[in-house]
Amino acid sequence: MTFAVWITGLPGSGKSAIAEALLNDLKKHSINATYFNMDLIRKKLVEKPEYSNKERDIAYKKFADSGISEYAKGKNVIYDATAHKLKYRNHARKRIKKFVEIYVKCPLSICIKRETKRKSKQIMAELYKKALIRKRKGKKFKRLGRVIGIDVRYQENKKAELAIKSDKINPSKAAKIIFTFLKSKNYIT
Numbered sequence: 001m002t003f004a005v006w007i008t009g010l011p012g013s014g015k016s017a018i019a020e021a022l023l024n025d026l027k028k029h030s031i032n033a034t035y036f037n038m039d040l041i042r043k044k045l046v047e048k049p050e051y052s053n054k055e056r057d058i059a060y061k062k063f064a065d066s067g068i069s070e071y072a073k074g075k076n077v078i079y080d081a082t083a084h085k086l087k088y089r090n091h092a093r094k095r096i097k098k099f100v101e102i103y104v105k106c107p108l109s110i111c112i113k114r115e116t117k118r119k120s121k122q123i124m125a126e127l128y129k130k131a132l133i134r135k136r137k138g139k140k141f142k143r144l145g146r147v148i149g150i151d152v153r154y155q156e157n158k159k160a161e162l163a164i165k166s167d168k169i170n171p172s173k174a175a176k177i178i179f180t181f182l183k184s185k186n187y188i189t
Contacts, residue, residue, distance in 0.1 A: 003187040004077040004096045005033075005178065008147045008157075008162070009104030011082055014112030014166035014174070016101050018104060019080040023177035027123055028096050031188055034070045038063055039079035051145020060158060062086040068095045084148045086155040098187050101160040102178055110167050 005022070007015045016037060026033055045059045046182075060083055067077040077096075083089050094098045106114075112128040131147035133139050145151045161182055164174045182188045 001098065001187050001189070002071060002076055003100065003185075004071050004079065004092065004101060005100045005182070006079040006081070006083065006092060007102045007104060008079075008081065008083050008089060008160075009106060009166070010111045010154055011147075012115035013104040013106035013115075014114070015080050015082070015104050016100070017171035018166065018174045018178070019078050020065065021171040022178050023078060025175050025179045026188070029188070031076065033076035033078045034067070036056045036063060036067050036080065037080050038083075040185040041066075049143075050127050050143070051147075053146075055145075056085075060085070061091060063091040064088060068092055071096050074150060082148055082154070084152055084154045086157055089157065090097070098185070100162070100182065100185070101157055102158060102186070103160040104166050104174075105156075105163050106166045111149065132172060 001086060007019050009015050016039075019037070019058050021033065023033060023035055023174070042059060046055055060081070063079070063081060067079055071076045075096075077093065081088075089101055093101070115128050116126055127144070127147055128150060130141045130144050131150040134144065135150060148154055162178065164177060166174065169177075179188070
């Protein structure tokens with residue numbers, strides 16, 4: 001069975017850690033999946049990211065289409081991306097029969113703390129901190145676009161297949177919940 005899982009939530013919510021744990025669980029059961037991480041491929045989609053609304057619309061369509069293409073080839077797909085607009089996730093949902101949306105729910109205050117400790121800096125370091133300073137003091141930061149959770153609202157899907165509170169459970173446990181859900185839907189055996 002072929003499936004696609006979109007792990008979504010605020011930056012710093014734990015999406016990547018959960019996606020990586022899920023990929024490991026799948027691998028242990030000899031199930032392969034193509035991993036799409038927006039932070040890792042953004043510069044391939046957009047040469048000089050500015051994080052404008054127009055740019056995000058283009059980048060997320062290309063991002064979703066990449067997974068749709070892999071799914072059409074019979075490959076499982078794991079999307080790891082904030083995708084703050086519901087339309088980005090729905091674009092993939094409409095084209096992928098076995099689509100699962102995982103909303104990683106996490107308080108903004110915890111996302112901010114996690115983001116400052118991020119080891120891998122695919123995106124701008126201290127993104128939230130800079131956005132909050134800009135909002136309070138009007139200070140400008142080069143290449144700091146509109147930040148989701150501060151400047152831009154995240155559109156939660158109330159009908160997401162799963163919502164995981166990442167401030168309450170660790171990534172390994174979250175991955176096991178997703179794995180069990182995929183089994184319950186007969187997307188994996």
